[in-house]
Amino acid sequence: MRKLLVAGTVLVAAAAGCTTGAAHDDAPKIPRTATGTLEQIARRAGCDPEVQTDAAELRQATCGTGTGRYVLATFATDRGQTEWLDVADDYGGDYLVGRKWIVVGPDAVVTKLRGRLGGTVERVSSHHSGSSGGGGHEEAPGSGHTGHH
Numbered sequence: 001m002r003k004l005l006v007a008g009t010v011l012v013a014a015a016a017g018c019t020t021g022a023a024h025d026d027a028p029k030i031p032r033t034a035t036g037t038l039e040q041i042a043r044r045a046g047c048d049p050e051v052q053t054d055a056a057e058l059r060q061a062t063c064g065t066g067t068g069r070y071v072l073a074t075f076a077t078d079r080g081q082t083e084w085l086d087v088a089d090d091y092g093g094d095y096l097v098g099r100k101w102i103v104v105g106p107d108a109v110v111t112k113l114r115g116r117l118g119g120t121v122e123r124v125s126s127h128h129s130g131s132s133g134g135g136g137h138e139e140a141p142g143s144g145h146t147g148h149h
Contacts, residue, residue: 033098033118038074041101045116047072058084070105070113085122092126 034041038059042049049061049072057080060073075081081100088095094110096103098119103110110121 030114031116031118034101034116035099038072038101041074041098041117042072045072045103045113064105064109067106068109070103070109072101072103074101076100089124090126092124095122095124096120097122 034044036044038049038051038061042061042063045063047061047063049063051059051061052071053060053073057076058073060071063070063072073084075084078100081097081102084102085095085097088104093104094107096105096110096114096117096119098117101119103113103117103119105113107123114121
């Protein structure tokens with residue numbers, strides 16, 4: 001079931017549209033990473049969440065409209081989040097990752113939300129596209145970030 005939820009989330013985010021990355025000079029100042037419930041994080045993001053999945057281990061909602069549409073997911077445990085990200089890596093995409101929450105959406109939306117929610121941006125190339133995979137993340141060089149927490 002988790003793979004279906006991840007695939008659905010990634011497809012919804014992809015359907016919202018892809019944009020080219022904004023110049024790094026336009027990047028917003030990054031606040032302390034948000035914490036809390038799905039509703040608390042959504043409020044900080046400026047979203048009235050439309051809850052799609054409401055389970056003990058995963059809560060997922062859609063926010064925004066058109067090209068500004070994104071998915072916000074919260075997790076009961078760090079392990080649940082790590083497992084979700086491991087499956088999501090197969091699909092590629094742009095993710096804003098905080099402790100026990102993830103935002104999936106177009107690059108411009110993820111970058112904008114980072115200015116409200118903090119977190120780390122992860123960009124993953126789809127393994128299904130024939131590429132060798134691999135991804136990147138925006139974090140200070142030498143920060144020691146080597147993967148998912």
